[in-house]
Amino acid sequence: MLRVRNVWWIVALGALVLFPLIETNPTYTGIGVSALIFMGCATSWNMFSGYSGYVNLGSAVFYGVGAYTITLLADHLNVPGNGDLFWLVPVGGVAAMIVAVPVGLIALRVRRHTFVVITIAIFFVFQLSAINFSFTGGTSGLQLPLIPWLETNYNKPFYYAALAVVVFAVLLSVAVRRSRFGLQLLAIRDDEDRAAGLGVKVFAVKLVGFTMSAFVVGMGGAIYAIFIGQIYPQFVFDPIFDISIALMAIFGGLGTLTGPLLGALVLESTQQYLAIRFSNGSLYLILFGSLFLVIVLFVPQGIVVFLGDWRSRRRARRAEGARVVLGDAS
């Protein structure tokens, strides 16, 4: 059965698949790669934080672990600079999951604001470790094997790898939402103690969700690392990443499926465009900061939910109007 909503998904996917074939300018396909990486990460972040209400402001931990894992592994295994590097992307995701277990065991003991603060603290532990340990290369970072592809086609494989991650993240989110597990996460969001009192094993559910969400973010970090070709602690363990991911999901609509996708697409593309257009890499911070204020104050439920409500209100009003007209006639 093909419903209207599913048709839109197929159209959107088709447009994303065709984009780099139609638009060959590397500047724009490069923006596409970044946007897709963020779309995957935001969707995955939302799968845990949006569903459970545990706002994680330390997701760069998983991003960085994914990036460092693939870089160190490529060096260790002597992987040549070609498409073979992509096989290591899921390994970056698995490494992020492994790291997520102890992080979750610590952070998920506390709730709400305390949880947010703990995730930020853990994030800084990781950033400082990356700066200070020698195996990470410290502040001078690490190099990945150089990929000798032509500039015109360089972005394409990254684009499709990132798109595959987005598709995976979306399917995972859908599967979780439809499972008993997803229902448990939503119950935890609304009233954790009550959920526990109804037999939900809340800690295990939270930890599993947290870990699953780390997988996609780790893969995102791994793709980013091979895309850029070199990594630095301050760029893969980036506090702005933590906030951006959350902002994208909240901007689009926390807990919704399309919200984080749309939020990441719009915000990341805008950011990249501003950086290129005005050759100023920090300009977007002003935009993000003011946008965050506007969203939190006026549309805390996010754009997608806001538009959906607006549409159903309009439809209800129209139905109401029709009834009045009929009433007059009788």
Add this chain to the structure above:
Amino acid sequence: MTTLLSVDRVSKSFGGLQALSECSLNVEKGSITGLIGPNGSGKTTLFNVITGYEKPDSGAVTFEGAEITRASSSRVFALGVGRTFQITRIFARISVLENMLVATQRDEGWLRGLTRSKSSKSELTSAMEWLDFVGLGRLADQPAGSLSFGQRKLLELAYVLVADPDVILLDEPAGGVNLTLINEIAEKIQSLNRSGKSFLIVEHNMEFVMNLCDRVTVMHQGADLVSGTPSEIRSNPLVLDAYLGGSDEDGEEVS
């Protein structure tokens, strides 16, 4: 009659406040037991201790002969002790039906949720049956947050029932509910009781308690004052004292 749930000299204090002091209580199998007492006499705390939401300082709680004193709230529920709250605790942002489904798992392992869908066919059927039982069937797809106060009480009752517990603890099922609905709730409790469920009910509405319960325990200042049949309780001078005199200023009339 055999004792299903028993509370034996349970004490609990919050800082300097002694909420429960050596409180004892029994719920017989197949009975409806009432728990009354002035505000602040420790009824809700006792509920919290029984259902694992709070841990007592001393004393023991046993259910079907097994001690559940320090068991977690999910464990107690899995064993068959369900409860509702005075201020209803529903999951506001998911649908009424999904609220029901949260409770249907009762004793499922923590990994099981990942590998199965939200509901099985039989769970869906029984969830809808219980929703119809409390008269919320037509609201199944509405977000639970849109329900009125009385409907929330009914939903909470329904999602506890869907897990099929042996004993159900109701915290003020008639509080803030209109008269018609109170009678409806009373009827539901009676019909469930006939089908074998035991109840422990906290309620301020005396008429409701006296008509419904087989036995009543009166609590006062954290301890059980007297237990007996409704008519015994009504004529007990200690009870009148606890409600009308003494240090509790908000005396409620015993009718």
